Amino acid sequence: MKKRRRFLELAGMSFLALVGKILQPDPVRAFSLSGVGRVHARTLKAKRWAMLIDTLKFNDAEKFAVVIRACHSFHNVPSIAGGQEVKWIWKDTVERVFGEETADYKAKGLQAGDCLLSCNHCDNPACVSVCPVGATFRRPDGIVAMDYHRCIGCRFCMSACPYGARSFNFSDPRLHIAALNPDYPARARGIVEKCGFCSELLDRGEMPLCVKASDGAIVFGDLADPDSGVSRLLSKRTSIRRNEKLGAGPGLYYLI
Amino acid sequence: MYNAKYIVPGLVLFLLVFSAPFLLSGGGTRIVQDLAPPLDKSGCVEDRLFMASSHMRLLSFWRDQALREGKREYVSGSGKVFAISLRGTCFSCHADPANFCDKCHLVNGARPYCGDCHQGFGEGRG
Amino acid sequence: MPGKTLRSVFYLWLVFLGVLILVGALAYLRQIDGGLRVTGLSRNLPWGFYIAQFSFLLGLAVAVVMLAPPALSLKSGAGFRKTIMLGEFMSIGAVFAVLLFILADLGQPQRLLNMLLHPSPASPLFWDMTALACCLVFNLSAAWIMLDCERQGATAPVRVKQLVRLSLASVVGCYGLAGCLYAILPGHSFLGTAFAGARFLAAALCSGPALLLLALLLLRRIGSFRPDPEAVRILVKIILWAAVIHLFIYGLEFISVLNGMLPQHSHPLLACIFLTGKNAAAGIVVSLAAALGLLGCLAFLFVVLSRVRNSDASLSFALCCLLCYIWFDSNSGFFYGVDAFGGMNTYAPSLSEICVGLGVYGCGALLVTLFWRAALKGD
Numbered sequence: 001m002k003k004r005r006r007f008l009e010l011a012g013m014s015f016l017a018l019v020g021k022i023l024q025p026d027p028v029r030a031f032s033l034s035g036v037g038r039v040h041a042r043t044l045k046a047k048r049w050a051m052l053i054d055t056l057k058f059n060d061a062e063k064f065a066v067v068i069r070a071c072h073s074f075h076n077v078p079s080i081a082g083g084q085e086v087k088w089i090w091k092d093t094v095e096r097v098f099g100e101e102t103a104d105y106k107a108k109g110l111q112a113g114d115c116l117l118s119c120n121h122c123d124n125p126a127c128v129s130v131c132p133v134g135a136t137f138r139r140p141d142g143i144v145a146m147d148y149h150r151c152i153g154c155r156f157c158m159s160a161c162p163y164g165a166r167s168f169n170f171s172d173p174r175l176h177i178a179a180l181n182p183d184y185p186a187r188a189r190g191i192v193e194k195c196g197f198c199s200e201l202l203d204r205g206e207m208p209l210c211v212k213a214s215d216g217a218i219v220f221g222d223l224a225d226p227d228s229g230v231s232r233l234l235s236k237r238t239s240i241r242r243n244e245k246l247g248a249g250p251g252l253y254y255l256i
Numbered sequence: 257m258y259n260a261k262y263i264v265p266g267l268v269l270f271l272l273v274f275s276a277p278f279l280l281s282g283g284g285t286r287i288v289q290d291l292a293p294p295l296d297k298s299g300c301v302e303d304r305l306f307m308a309s310s311h312m313r314l315l316s317f318w319r320d321q322a323l324r325e326g327k328r329e330y331v332s333g334s335g336k337v338f339a340i341s342l343r344g345t346c347f348s349c350h351a352d353p354a355n356f357c358d359k360c361h362l363v364n365g366a367r368p369y370c371g372d373c374h375q376g377f378g379e380g381r382g
Numbered sequence: 383m384p385g386k387t388l389r390s391v392f393y394l395w396l397v398f399l400g401v402l403i404l405v406g407a408l409a410y411l412r413q414i415d416g417g418l419r420v421t422g423l424s425r426n427l428p429w430g431f432y433i434a435q436f437s438f439l440l441g442l443a444v445a446v447v448m449l450a451p452p453a454l455s456l457k458s459g460a461g462f463r464k465t466i467m468l469g470e471f472m473s474i475g476a477v478f479a480v481l482l483f484i485l486a487d488l489g490q491p492q493r494l495l496n497m498l499l500h501p502s503p504a505s506p507l508f509w510d511m512t513a514l515a516c517c518l519v520f521n522l523s524a525a526w527i528m529l530d531c532e533r534q535g536a537t538a539p540v541r542v543k544q545l546v547r548l549s550l551a552s553v554v555g556c557y558g559l560a561g562c563l564y565a566i567l568p569g570h571s572f573l574g575t576a577f578a579g580a581r582f583l584a585a586a587l588c589s590g591p592a593l594l595l596l597a598l599l600l601l602r603r604i605g606s607f608r609p610d611p612e613a614v615r616i617l618v619k620i621i622l623w624a625a626v627i628h629l630f631i632y633g634l635e636f637i638s639v640l641n642g643m644l645p646q647h648s649h650p651l652l653a654c655i656f657l658t659g660k661n662a663a664a665g666i667v668v669s670l671a672a673a674l675g676l677l678g679c680l681a682f683l684f685v686v687l688s689r690v691r692n693s694d695a696s697l698s699f700a701l702c703c704l705l706c707y708i709w710f711d712s713n714s715g716f717f718y719g720v721d722a723f724g725g726m727n728t729y730a731p732s733l734s735e736i737c738v739g740l741g742v743y744g745c746g747a748l749l750v751t752l753f754w755r756a757a758l759k760g761d
Contacts, residue, residue, distance in 0.1 A: 023495070023498060023499065033302075033310075033313060033314065033317055034302075034332070034333030035301075035302070035330055035331055035332040035333050036330075036331055037317075037318075037321030037322075037325060037327035037329065037330055037331075037340070038327055038329045038330070038331050038337070039326065039327050039328070039329070040327075040328045040329050043326065043328075082424075083424030083425060083426065083727075084419055084423070084424055084425060085425055086425075092723065096723040097723065128504075129504040129505065130504075130505050130506065130507065131502060131505055132497050132502055132505040132507035132508045132511070133493075133496040133497055133499075133500045133502060134500045134502045135496075137324065139326065141326075145323065145324075147319075147323050147324065148373065149319060149323075150493070150496055150500065151489075151490065151493075152488050152489065152490050152491070152493045152494060152496055152497070153418075153488050153489020153490045153493075154484075154487070154488055154489070154507065155428040155429060155487075155489070156505070156507055158425075158428040159428055159429055161722070162722055163722050164425075164426065164721055164722030164723060167425055168418070168423075168425065168428055168489065169417070169489070170417055170418045170419035170421075170423070171416065171417040171418075171419040172417060180375065182343065182375050182376070183343065185373040185374045185375060186373055186375070187373050188369070188372040188373050188490075189417035189418075189419075189489065190417060190418065190488070190489025190490040191489060191490060192489075199326065200322075200328075203322075203326045203327075203328045204328055
């Protein structure tokens with residue numbers, strides 16, 4: 001009896017030791033990587049990327065549709081109806097978007113109607129601090145980016161986001177994409193995704209797709225640069241952000 | 257030993273069954289694959305030996321450089337510059353994944369799931 | 383009951399658990415195959431049944447471990463020590479079930495090791511995992527040693543006390559963290575008060591001993607094991623006080639919400655009680671919860687009356703009611719929620735989810751059964 005227990009204890013401890021060994025980082029091998037990564041020549045740099053949505057210019061449904069289509073079709077975002085939908089950029093009524101701050105949104109100067117929403121890329125993102133594996137992280141230029149390779153699908157970030165900006169792939173997205181774009185990966189099921197301010201395009205010197213499709217209604221630029229389009233517009237026009245009381249510091253401004 | 261007449265034969269049987277794949281394969285033969293040649297013969301990102309053994313390490317490095325540091329170009333040890341892109345760099349030469357990637361992966365029982373998200377992989381998904 | 387019937391009851395129980403586990407495994411295979419779309423979760427309420435069970439079972443585990451330090455002091459009798467040892471085993475089963483529930487909830491469970499390879503100290507989930515792992519290890523070693531001592535008739539060595547204290551620290555920390563975890567969720571604002579952690583602990587201290595006591599009473603009924611009457615008395619007292627504190631905190635929350643009427647707090651509460659808002663279904667679910675809450679109060683009153691305490695049957699009934707109430711209380715926070723846009727969302731678990739849940743409960747129960755069988759072999 002005693003020997004059996006000893007054996008079990010030994011087996012248990014050696015199993016733990018094995019697990020520990022497996023979790024060790026790779027030892028140095030004969031073939032080591034000799035190259036380095038380098039920033040693209042035309043990379044757009046900024047200290048704090050921000051997006052301005054001119055609510056006055058989004059005055060008919062087609063304008064919203066064009067912008068949303070531009071994003072979703074390139075990024076292979078599936079179109080799923082119902083509660084398990086996936087959306088990176090979408091529209092909702094002004095009442096629902098700004099409703100919690102003021103019951104009477106008209107007092108703030110907002111018109112009734114629809115409003116464009118996406119991830120706000122906050123200064124203090126709740127999603128980044130709660131992610132247990134670091135799959136979502138904040139880049140030095142202000143973009144809250146996602147590493148879809150690392151996401152385990154725990155959905156803590158979805159619960160923590162106060163703006164409801166994140167979507168989960170409840171099913172395989174490829175089943176719900178009409179035309180797959182070969183120039184961008186689709187995601188697998190079980191992964192959380194959201195708008196990334198088109199960081200992969202910014203890194204190659206191009207503007208985000210929604211900005212390009214909006215025909216001037218969305219302005220994108222460096223908030224820290226006083227000469228950029230966003231800084232100048234912000235100094236001229238009134239702007240609000242969603243639920244500022246939370247202290248998240250969103251980077252998405254609405255010009256009203 | 258308690259119950260030795262059952263345990264010892266059992267252990268021997270277990271060892272036999274466990275080592276059967278190694279014994280039956282005749283000590284191991286090297287399988288030479290007939291892989292589809294790349295479209296551009298000027299050279300891969302790194303040398304052939306490195307790529308054959310460690311292409312996954314390169315791809316992981318690329319992933320971290322592109323996603324976490326925003327560096328979308330790779331300068332190899334020999335000074336050549338490549339875009340960090342599966343479709344733009346890798347698949348522009350290795351356009352036949354069924355006869356290139358899948359052949360070795362299938363034989364070695366490797367089942368990477370890159371193709372679950374990334375496009376351009378064959379039936380083997382990576 | 384004669385020994386043969388007890389053995390057949392035992393094997394019947396094992397078969398029942400086996401069926402549950404099989405059902406759970408099949409349902410989980412279905413979930414792995416199709417993705418989490420087979421659940422009732424949605425974009426607005428991404429956490430539901432699995433996380434609710436995680437919260438409930440964690441409370442159970444915490445509570446029982448909390449009882450251990452006083453049990454190991456020299457003043458307590460051997461009977462109480464035995465009871466607490468059984469409780470430790472139950473706690474191990476509960477923690478195991480918690481880990482299984484988290485695994486069932488993940489969208490990419492094969493990437494679970496990412497939590498160890500890329501630790502994120504800022505995330506409460508990371509600390510949850512650490513505390514759970516510590517709790518499991520400490521509890522296992524403590525219970526192992528206690529069982530050893532029990533067999534040999536020796537008193538527990540000092541390191542058991544230290545182990546149990548460590549386990550307690552880890553598990554209380556874990557559960558307090560769980561409370562904080564929920565407090566920051568904007569969607570579940572009903573859970574998100576500062577009181578949440580304290581309320582959870584009180585509910586836990588109610589549910590843990592209640593389940594333990596129920597199981598012991600059941601054993602007394604069907605077997606020859608006689609739980610120490612001193613132990614039963616202490617457990618009942620703990621359950622009583624925990625229930626008082628829990629209901630008191632609940633009452634405080636209700637009063638402060640209804641008094642202040644700040645929309646983000648009162649909206650979900652009023653919508654549920656008065657069946658307003660977009661989804662009457664949510665209201666039905668929660669009025670059920672309110673009814674059970676009343677039941678809980680009744681049960682608590684029952685337990686207060688000493689007449690009830692002396693009778694096994696009525697005590698078991700009262701404990702059942704209490705347990706159901708606590709279960710519903712810890713679950714109800716997840717069955718409805720106000721999303722980021724002020725809309726009321728409902729959630730009901732799908733059949734698949736319930737099956738997986740049953741399977742996981744089956745696994746936990748199996749572990750506890752096997753441990754108790756080993757511990758009670760002498761009796």
